[in-house]
Amino acid sequence: MTGNQKKLSKGVIGGWLLHHDQKLLSARTVAFENIATAGRSARLLSAISKEDGWTVSTERVAELGNQLGIRKHELPGLLNVLGAEGLVQSDGDGVSVLGVTQARLLEYAANIFEGQQPAGLEYAAIDLAERGSSSPVRRTDCAEELAEDYKLTRVMLQDLFEQSEHIGFVDYEGRGEDRLYFNGSLFKRDHADKARRILDSLSDVEKQNLLEADDRLRKSGCLPAAVVQKVLGDILWSKLHQIGYFQVSIVANEYGSTEFVTKPEALTKYVPSGLADMLDDAKALSSSLTFGILASPASRGRRKSPEVLMDAFIGRGYVEGWASAIKRDYVALERKGVVQVTSSTDGHRLTLLKPEVGKMARELVLKGDASKIAAELIIGNRKTDFAGPETARTEERLKDIPQAKSAAAQSLNILRKR
Known part of the structure; x- marks a missing residue:
């Protein structure tokens, strides 16, 4: 353990472990x-602990891991790590979770990380x-x-900066010692002041x-x-999206893909550091509901009253009917x-398995009269899927739009604390 690590809470460390592990999934390094082991173990633990049964079958655990990008041969090692921490128990019947709560997920991740030395x-x-999540930080100001x-x-x-850039632990603008580092969490804190700047x-x-x-x-x-x-x-849209002022989620079904925008601070009061998996789940649910409200044809069961749906979801736990949208939109x-x-x-x-996610999504969908919004949809040809805000923001930064890149760099210099 190094000296400065003590300044970061376990919640903060755990949040970045989940973030960095997502980036490492597509990196060859x-x-x-240890970051990958801790982040991946925690995400697997989160998925297993959300299941209804006390013991989750080996087949189901493998499928849950697959949805998280965890390969089958990785599972035994990650389960061993979780077992060593006393968080799960594996036997011939499957995997049992031992007293785990979602509220402590980031703490579990940090403990696993520290245990790997x-x-x-x-x-x-x-x-x-x-550092880059609070304000853009200049390389020369933090290197020493x-x-x-x-x-x-x-x-x-040198390895730290180069690999952090290539893997995507941080985003950057500028060159050499004047390079500025930031990331997609930039507007999750002190949003009002940053928006003013x-x-x-x-x-x-x-x-x-x-x-x-x-x-x-x-x-x-x-x-x-x-x-x-x-x-x-x-x-202006590209500039603000790149630096994380907006977050974009993508919902897709057989009719195509649609992008939906939320503000980064919309749900951060519910989750530690704004980095927990529940946040993406809530945005996926709210985006799917908004799709049904705005785009689903009446013949498929277009949702005209989101209030009724959300109240039934949260109060009763399910909604039902013959509308094909129930089977296809979710x-x-x-x-x-x-x-x-x-x-x-x-x-x-349609049964809601995660009431807390439903409550978070309701905060997004029911803030205004979403059913009256005039929608302009971007339709593509994708398989049914959901891509979280970080995926969409990263794709925006990869677009070759010189004017937008320049404007993004200018905004980051304005944001940087002097």
Whole structure:
């Protein structure tokens, strides 16, 4: 354990372990194995502990792992790690969870990480991301302190910055020692002050457009991305999306894919550090509901009253009927374990398996009269799926839009604390 690590709470460390592990899933490196082990173990534990039964079958555990991007051959090792921490017990019948609560998930992740005796480089990768989540941080301003706190040589420090950039632990703008680091959590903290600084840098027209978009999101909570993009224009939309001012989730079914926008701070009061899996689940549910409200044809069972649906979901625990939308609009959520679709004498039954996620989604959907929003949908050709906000934001940063990149760099310089 290094000195500066003590300054970060277990909740903060655990949150970044989950974040970094997601990035490592698509990276070819073994430099951060302890982060991957802790993050992956915690996400697997979260999925298993949300199941109804006391013991989860081996087959079901393998499927849950598959949905998290965990390969079959990785499972035994991760289950051994969880078993060593006294969190699960594995036998011939399956895997049993031992007194685990979702509220302590990030703490479990941090404990697992510390138990792997990680090197200073891995702690430094967490610290760098945490610094960039509060305000864009200049490389030259943090390099010496990171090297001293985590006993990093010059070569190790160079590895820290280069690998953090390539893997995606942090985002960056600029060159050399003046490079600025930040990440998608930038607007999850002190949002009002950061929004004010962004507004101060915009032209009068851009200010008016952004204020209009913010007002619409305050009233509705969740909007189709095409609606917000039309208000802002392509350049301003791309700049703000890249630096995390908006979050975009993607819902797809047999009719195509649709992007929905939320504000990063919309649900952070419910989850530690704003990084727990429940947040993505709630945004997936709210986006799917908004799709049904705005885009689903009446013949499929278009939802005209989201209040009725959410009240039934949360109060009774299910809704049912013969509408085909019940079977088709929530497939991604079913795979994630948020809802379950079954058949009954009254038609198709949609059961809410995670009441806390339903309550969070209601905060988004019922903030305004979403049924009256004029939607402009972006339709593609994707399999039924849900992509979280970080996926959509990363794709936006990869687009080659020089003017937007320049504007993003300018905004980050304004945000950086002096």
